[in-house]
Amino acid sequence: MKSAPPPGPSLSPALKRAFRVRLPAWFEKRRRPFPWRTRRTPYRVWISEIMLQQTRADQALPYFRAFVRRFPTLRSLAAAPQREVLLAWEGLGYYARARNLHQAARIIARRHGGRFPSDPAALRALPGIGEYTAAAIGSLAFGHEAPVLDGNVIRVLARVMALEDRIHTRAATQKLAAWAEALKIPGRAGLSNEAQMELGALCCTPRDPDCAACPLGNVCRARAGGKPEAYPVKKRRAPVPHKVVGAAVTLRRDGRILVAQRKDSSMLGGLWEFPGGGLDPGETMDQCIARELSEEMGVRLEVGPLLTIVHHAYSHFTIELHAHWARIRAGRPRAIHCADFAWVRPGQFGRYPFSRADHHIIEALRAPAGRAARKELISMWFGGKKKPVLKGV
Numbered sequence: 481m482k483s484a485p486p487p488g489p490s491l492s493p494a495l496k497r498a499f500r501v502r503l504p505a506w507f508e509k510r511r512r513p514f515p516w517r518t519r520r521t522p523y524r525v526w527i528s529e530i531m532l533q534q535t536r537a538d539q540a541l542p543y544f545r546a547f548v549r550r551f552p553t554l555r556s557l558a559a560a561p562q563r564e565v566l567l568a569w570e571g572l573g574y575y576a577r578a579r580n581l582h583q584a585a586r587i588i589a590r591r592h593g594g595r596f597p598s599d600p601a602a603l604r605a606l607p608g609i610g611e612y613t614a615a616a617i618g619s620l621a622f623g624h625e626a627p628v629l630d631g632n633v634i635r636v637l638a639r640v641m642a643l644e645d646r647i648h649t650r651a652a653t654q655k656l657a658a659w660a661e662a663l664k665i666p667g668r669a670g671l672s673n674e675a676q677m678e679l680g681a682l683c684c685t686p687r688d689p690d691c692a693a694c695p696l697g698n699v700c701r702a703r704a705g706g707k708p709e710a711y712p713v714k715k716r717r718a719p720v721p722h723k724v725v726g727a728a729v730t731l732r733r734d735g736r737i738l739v740a741q742r743k744d745s746s747m748l749g750g751l752w753e754f755p756g757g758g759l760d761p762g763e764t765m766d767q768c769i770a771r772e773l774s775e776e777m778g779v780r781l782e783v784g785p786l787l788t789i790v791h792h793a794y795s796h797f798t799i800e801l802h803a804h805w806a807r808i809r810a811g812r813p814r815a816i817h818c819a820d821f822a823w824v825r826p827g828q829f830g831r832y833p834f835s836r837a838d839h840h841i842i843e844a845l846r847a848p849a850g851r852a853a854r855k856e857l858i859s860m861w862f863g864g865k866k867k868p869v870l871k872g873v
């Protein structure tokens with residue numbers, strides 16, 4: 481039985497030729513020699529696809545190299561402690577990707593004898609592998625006939641076809657999937673996918689697409705309409721929320737500092753942090769930090785001077801993080817609303833994976849002003865000295 485034609489404008493022979501002949505020829509010349517392309521194994525394709533989910537290829541490259549050096553095989557990844565995996569991921573963000581990768585490696589080692597499954601259903605059953613990633617791994621590592629709709633491919637197809645529906649709507653997704661299917665190179669879906677992804681990354685970029693150099697230029701409706709950047713049509717963005725957060729840099733008599741591990745189920749799960757949380761309405765920053773430490777770790781805190789303020793942007797909100805020195809007045813820390821805690825010397829922070837925002841606090845701690853403040857506070861709080869002299873910290 482013949483399959484139904486894709487919705488929207490008809491796909492002319494010229495359009496199919498552009499996707500099946502000119503685009504792969506362009507790709508042959510322009511493709512970047514990434515290590516996951518030059519030495520392709522299911523394991524390396526998987527690691528790269530997970531990294532590329534939310535990270536640009538050029539940014540992911542050093543992380544990929546370091547990761548496969550540290551964990552060259554699926555078994556070595558499965559055998560590693562989670563902290564090691566998070567340390568290798570530190571700085572890449574979206575840490576659920578690393579936790580899922582680790583968990584999936586353990587499942588593959590246990591259920592599939594360490595061999596990466598090629599079956600699409602088995603791939604989709606692994607943590608962190610959805611429809612899109614399964615299609616990408618399947619087509620690139622196992623030659624499956626599965627078109628992939630990632631951000632780059634969506635942009636290319638939406639522009640070439642001048643798709644007026646907002647992306648991520650059902651109508652748009654159906655049309656894009658049908659076009660990707662109809663325009664792929666028969667028997668070489670992996671090549672089609674990679675070529676479209678590379679075109680989106682290098683030529684059909686979100687801003688300033690290089691239409692003059694594009695192998696699809698003569699069939700592109702958005703270019704013909706003179707407004708390629710108007711596609712894909714997106715929903716208007718809601719304003720990004722801003723949060724004010726407090727964190728305690730809690731000192732102990734021996735100079736160690738209290739850090740806590742976030743629960744796996746929370747944002748940045750598994751990472752370590754200077755404990756704290758969001759400012760409630762009507763609260764001062766000192767009250768916020770003291771309350772948070774009481775709830776999270778069961779200690780009564782004396783909140784001291786400000787160490788630093790960190791501004792950081794996550795994908796869906798921004799934060800202003802006030803890090804204050806502190807000491808414990810009563811109680812012993814317990815992991816109440818955190819996974820674990822530790823007293824750490826500043827020189828040992830490298831053993832723990834921290835988020836970028838917390839790395840800024842570590843930098844402030846290690847800077848000359850931070851070191852001097854720490855020394856003075858230890859002497860004042862634990863050594864009998866009465867008044868601190870704190871300049872510019």
Ligand code: SF4
Binds near residue numbers: 683694697702
């Ligand atoms: S012609 Fe321009 S807008 Fe169209 S696919 Fe090529 S780069 Fe993108």
